[in-house]
Amino acid sequence: MSVRRPGPSVDGLLPSPVPVRFVQEDGSPGTPPEGYPPPADARLVDAYRRMVLGRRFDRQATALTRQGRLAVYPSSRGQEACQVAGVLALGADDWLFPTYRDSVALVARGIDPVEVLTLLRGDWHCGYDPEAVRTAPQCTPLATQTVHAVGMAEALRRRGTGGVVMAFVGDGGTSEGDFHEALNYAAVLRAPVVFLVQNNRYAISVPLAKQSAAPALAYKGVGYGVRSEQVDGNDLVAVLAVLTEAVRYARAGDGPFLVEAHTYRMDAHTNADDASRYRDAEEVERWESADPIARLETYLRDRGLLSAADVAAAGEAAEEFAARLRDRMSAEPDTEPAELFEHVFAEPTPQLREQRARLLAELSAEG
Incomplete structure (x- = not known):
């Protein structure tokens, strides 16, 4: 009879008393x-370029929402260090399970930006092939993707592929039952999954103090036997260092790893939200001074790893990227309304058949 190795001691599970920081x-x-x-210098320079491009993508997506090209867009301005570091810590064959706010991470992973925005455009299902890009569809319900991520991680473990799964979740998601079930399930199975909690201080309008009394969200992993850490989420160097270790730990078969990244959502929850109703401008200004891109740029320039020409080139590349995205998103999509009913079930239910027939009849009546 096989005997499962014991988990780490309590001391081996506890996060640092203060968030890990390099810069x-x-x-x-x-x-x-x-x-x-x-992290190696080359990885930091690469991360800087991806963060600059990601921020410009985020700004362009916000503008497209105002123009009516997107139905909704949840900005992640200010969280670029978390999203880019999460992607860079993974290998090409590892899996990412994102939330609805992680479009920048998908762009950093190399997914076509138009495909990234397809779901937010109001199109059917998901714009990209999840299996081809090892990225699950962006998840709108809070924390449900964490359970799915553990299932995928266990499948990879049983297949012996050596793959790791990273699940992104927000601070509000850690209050959901699915999150706790996922932690428990992952720990018992010793599944190779990393949970990255992007603590941006608000679950829509609810501040962190009204969500949890824990000294830090990272401590939520300890009770389930999950090694945990907290990190300055606006310090790309620190986030990448911690997540690289977390992925190594999971890949080595030591079990799951929970990382809480302390960051901030600079913009409103979505374009439909008025953030001024629940937070003041002074708070936003304080976090603006900790901007992750400006911090990394200063750090790299002071070390001679980034020149003024490099900064300008990164900005120009981001502008060209945004211009191509704007042109492509301005074209009217070629849609077939009846496709909405495809791939819902392997065998369509009577209700789906009836709904499809009614839609086709209405479209026919409209000419």
Whole structure:
């Protein structure tokens, strides 16, 4: 009879008492933390370019929403370090399970930006092939994707592929039952899954203090036997270092890993939200001073890894990317309304057949 290895001790599960940080808010180096080797310089420069492009994509998507080209768009401005680092920590064959706010991560993973925005455009189902890009559809219900991520991780473990799964979730999602079920399930199975909690301080309009009394959301993993850590989510160097270790830990068969990244959502929850009703401008200004892109840029320039020409080139590339996206999104999509009923069930139910017939009759009557 096989005997499962015991899990780590309580001391091995506890997060750092303060968030892990490599770079100060002004871009100056901090004291290197123990246990997390710093990422290679080339990875940091690559991350900077992806963050600049991701921010420009986010701004363009917000503009497309105002123009009526998107039905809704949840901005992630200010969270670029979390999303880019999460993608860079994964291998090409690893899986990503994103939330609705993680479009920048999908772009950083190399997915066609028009396909990324297809769901938010109001089209049917998902714009990209999840299996081809090892990325699950963006999840709108809170935390349901975490359970699916654990299932995928267990499947990869049983197949012996060596693959790892990373599940993104927001601070509000950690209050959902699915999140806790996922942690427990992952720990019992020792599934190779990393949970990245992007704590941006608000679940729509509900501040963190009214969501949880835990000293940090990272402590929620300890009770389930999940190794946990907390990190400055606006310090790309720190987030990438911690997530690289988390992925290594999961891939080695040591079990799941929970990372809480302390960050901030600069813009409103979505284009339909008025954030001024529940937070003041001074709070936003304080977090603006900790902008993850500006911090990384200063850090790299001071170390001679990034020149003024490099910064300009990254900006120009991002502008060209946004222009191509704008042109492609301005074209009217070629849609077939009846496709809405395809791929819902392998065998359509009587109700679906009836609904499809009624839609086709209405379209025919309209000419």
